[in-house]
Amino acid sequence: MFTNPDGVRPIEVNAGGIVPAAELIGRQDLEAALLACAAAPSHGAVLLGDRRIGKTSLLRTIEEPLRQVGHLVVRVSAETASLDKFAAELLAGLRTGVGRSSWALELSGEAGISVGIGRVTLRGTASRGESSEAQDLFLACALAARRAGGGRRVVFLLDEITVLASELARSSPADAREFLRTLRKARQELPEVVMFLAGSIGLHHALADRTVVNDLTEMHVDVLSAPDALTLARGLILGADLDVDDELAVAHQMVAQTSGFPYYLHGVAQLLALRGGRIGPAEVRLAFQEALDADLWSTSRYDSRLDEYYGQHAELVRDLLDTIACADVGPTLAQLAQSPAVAQHEASRTDMLDLLRRLEADHYLRRSGSTSTMASELIGRIWRHQRRLQ
Amino acid sequence: MTPQARAVRPFTPALEPVEELDERTVGRELVLKSLHSKLMRAATSPARPHVLLVGPRGSGKSHVIEVALHRASTEAHFASRMVIARVPADGVAVTRYTDLQDVAIRALGGQPGTQLAGGTRQERLAQLLSRRVLLLVIENLDRVFAAIGTEGQRALRAWVETSGDVLLLASTPQLFPGVADRAQPWFGGMATFLLSELNAAQSRDLLVQIARSTEDVGLVELLGSPTGFARTQALTQLIGGQPRNLIIISDGLSRESLDELQPAVNRLLEGLVPYHEQVLWSLSPNERRIIAALSSTGGGATVAWLAADVEMEPRTAATTLGRLADQGLVAAEKPQHGADRRNTYYHVRDPLLRHHLQYRQGLLAPLELTVGLLRVFFDRAQRGSSQDLQSSPPSAADPRGKAATPEVVLDALTQVQAGTAPPSIEVDGAAEALVSHLLAGAAGDEAQRLMLPTELRVLIDGASNR
Numbered sequence: 001m002f003t004n005p006d007g008v009r010p011i012e013v014n015a016g017g018i019v020p021a022a023e024l025i026g027r028q029d030l031e032a033a034l035l036a037c038a039a040a041p042s043h044g045a046v047l048l049g050d051r052r053i054g055k056t057s058l059l060r061t062i063e064e065p066l067r068q069v070g071h072l073v074v075r076v077s078a079e080t081a082s083l084d085k086f087a088a089e090l091l092a093g094l095r096t097g098v099g100r101s102s103w104a105l106e107l108s109g110e111a112g113i114s115v116g117i118g119r120v121t122l123r124g125t126a127s128r129g130e131s132s133e134a135q136d137l138f139l140a141c142a143l144a145a146r147r148a149g150g151g152r153r154v155v156f157l158l159d160e161i162t163v164l165a166s167e168l169a170r171s172s173p174a175d176a177r178e179f180l181r182t183l184r185k186a187r188q189e190l191p192e193v194v195m196f197l198a199g200s201i202g203l204h205h206a207l208a209d210r211t212v213v214n215d216l217t218e219m220h221v222d223v224l225s226a227p228d229a230l231t232l233a234r235g236l237i238l239g240a241d242l243d244v245d246d247e248l249a250v251a252h253q254m255v256a257q258t259s260g261f262p263y264y265l266h267g268v269a270q271l272l273a274l275r276g277g278r279i280g281p282a283e284v285r286l287a288f289q290e291a292l293d294a295d296l297w298s299t300s301r302y303d304s305r306l307d308e309y310y311g312q313h314a315e316l317v318r319d320l321l322d323t324i325a326c327a328d329v330g331p332t333l334a335q336l337a338q339s340p341a342v343a344q345h346e347a348s349r350t351d352m353l354d355l356l357r358r359l360e361a362d363h364y365l366r367r368s369g370s371t372s373t374m375a376s377e378l379i380g381r382i383w384r385h386q387r388r389l390q
Numbered sequence: 391m392t393p394q395a396r397a398v399r400p401f402t403p404a405l406e407p408v409e410e411l412d413e414r415t416v417g418r419e420l421v422l423k424s425l426h427s428k429l430m431r432a433a434t435s436p437a438r439p440h441v442l443l444v445g446p447r448g449s450g451k452s453h454v455i456e457v458a459l460h461r462a463s464t465e466a467h468f469a470s471r472m473v474i475a476r477v478p479a480d481g482v483a484v485t486r487y488t489d490l491q492d493v494a495i496r497a498l499g500g501q502p503g504t505q506l507a508g509g510t511r512q513e514r515l516a517q518l519l520s521r522r523v524l525l526l527v528i529e530n531l532d533r534v535f536a537a538i539g540t541e542g543q544r545a546l547r548a549w550v551e552t553s554g555d556v557l558l559l560a561s562t563p564q565l566f567p568g569v570a571d572r573a574q575p576w577f578g579g580m581a582t583f584l585l586s587e588l589n590a591a592q593s594r595d596l597l598v599q600i601a602r603s604t605e606d607v608g609l610v611e612l613l614g615s616p617t618g619f620a621r622t623q624a625l626t627q628l629i630g631g632q633p634r635n636l637i638i639i640s641d642g643l644s645r646e647s648l649d650e651l652q653p654a655v656n657r658l659l660e661g662l663v664p665y666h667e668q669v670l671w672s673l674s675p676n677e678r679r680i681i682a683a684l685s686s687t688g689g690g691a692t693v694a695w696l697a698a699d700v701e702m703e704p705r706t707a708a709t710t711l712g713r714l715a716d717q718g719l720v721a722a723e724k725p726q727h728g729a730d731r732r733n734t735y736y737h738v739r740d741p742l743l744r745h746h747l748q749y750r751q752g753l754l755a756p757l758e759l760t761v762g763l764l765r766v767f768f769d770r771a772q773r774g775s776s777q778d779l780q781s782s783p784p785s786a787a788d789p790r791g792k793a794a795t796p797e798v799v800l801d802a803l804t805q806v807q808a809g810t811a812p813p814s815i816e817v818d819g820a821a822e823a824l825v826s827h828l829l830a831g832a833a834g835d836e837a838q839r840l841m842l843p844t845e846l847r848v849l850i851d852g853a854s855n856r
Binding site: 080301 | 420421428435436437439512516540541544548550552554565572573575577580
């Protein structure tokens, strides 16, 4: 691969697609933490982060290293509203992860899946020697995987788990809890089993009671550090073959505009590649502004989804965000309560604290001691743009 | 030399020799370069940079896909590693997510419905692919996503993400919630390539390409002259820069019809009648009423005016306009200054659809005046930079009391902009409102400017973005 004199490698612009492990920038610490978690006596981790921040890419990146150190890896997408489809995905994932011939040995006869309220059961046997009576699907599968793994650790990479959990919660919160409890049961009963969960929807939207996942370590996938974001921006400039007048200045501007959010860095690079012509920092600013104006990245959803997320508190939340997004310094709770826009709602301190915590979980805000700031300069800019506060 | 018959297919480029499509490609080089790079990356690495081409009907999405696949297929890596599965552009047979997988199974030489015992279509596909990469081409992704529903979209995403051996190349006339709503599975999952309209120079290049292919020397000569460029500017301003419209208009285009312009525009409207009829009949009765009323105004109108005109509740009219805006058929604008900035003015986004309705009703005067105004306006603009023009001599200085020829109206407009009192012009009834909005808009009345047909605002603004 061509390398320029500064050692920056070209990176293909890839906004939203699958990124090769070698091109995943700035996630080495998280990769190492996940690999360590898989090796330690732990139940696993849950990846938390905003939509399009790179959680799925991270899961994909650790897959091969996990195999290389000898773990048995089973990757399954839970991006469905249907338990039976998830069960089918799980069985397919096991066949792929374990290997078709080994799995055929484990399965004595075809497994029949039966979906009940909040749980999936298996009719028949999923593992030799086990009871042929109805049994918990996930536990049965984990048992079978353990047997096929021959003492190795069995790592389940369960992506978009919150989609299924949220869909189950839509009909009954108990169903979502029960489903996640079946996963926890397998973790608790089988020490070889490790799970890494990820999802684009916050788990708190599906679960009021999070005890069913409190055995998992929370790992936050955040925007890139400034040096990593700069490396990515410079790689994208090379990869997109952009005609820049000052490569470093353009890269810095890309980072400034996107706050190091990799998806938007790729997005801006793509816009610039399609625009053509000579590019300086001003063109970067213009391209980003035009994308916001055209709502190309659906950033208006940061505002419009609040009614769904916060119900009767949506207007209070908007006023909280307006106040924080326009503050020079992150305000404390007391300062927020005194701002005229927020004070008009006459909300209790407890309610406001709860809302601030939920806004942190939804990646709008970041807590710093007793103050709150927008989660990133980018989110602040998006919010001010949507609310015409600029 | 007598011009040759053409074999250009404006609605089905896939049926044309791809080399000819490639040769005729204008204004899409950056898109094709970026697309080529992504296809090659998918062929040579685990990267799967999915692409969504977004552009209105006739913007050349199918053309771009054909040319991109043609160029990529000449590369050895692509040919050996990628297998192309194409969902038919009409997509009528795709009603479930599994239909997409069956399309892929067929492309790989398999038989749908003969999955491995106990296995899934996905596993069957993985076996058939045998470490190659599936390039799934889906045109009209909006329709396909609507057909397979959210659960189907989730399943597609799960397949693409989990297998890692599928690359999507899709197109859609406009962004739609399935890809633009952050709550949907495919939000942000594809790089969006917006296909912009061709500008006047690119439009001229396309017309030259086609005229050359038919060996129409006279037309090529005119297009290469300042007069020809002025005509192309007027044409592009009127019909937009969608390649399909230009290709349709090129059918039967001659040196004479381009120079006169009106015959060429009439031919285009006639050629697009079936297409516009299909668009209109796909609308609900309320939507059709609103479009018809908006077209009759010639330009922008407020909700209140429209509701009164079609005898509809304002709330219903507003909701209907919202739906039409979602379909990309109408656009909304607010006055930037002056007037009442609370008002929103709606207009039919595609001037040709508006002209179609007027044309079918026999209301030819507004279109004829519009074409004439643009023809003379761009002629005069060209004259500023060239002495080559031979047509449209300057009009008399004093337009008062004269019939509303394009020259007279443009002279009057110049006087209004210079601060002179509006002159008296005799205007045919159907074009009266147009001239009135034009002169009032030129005098600085923002609301009147918004009530003008969008293609005529260039006469006031003085600078075209085409």
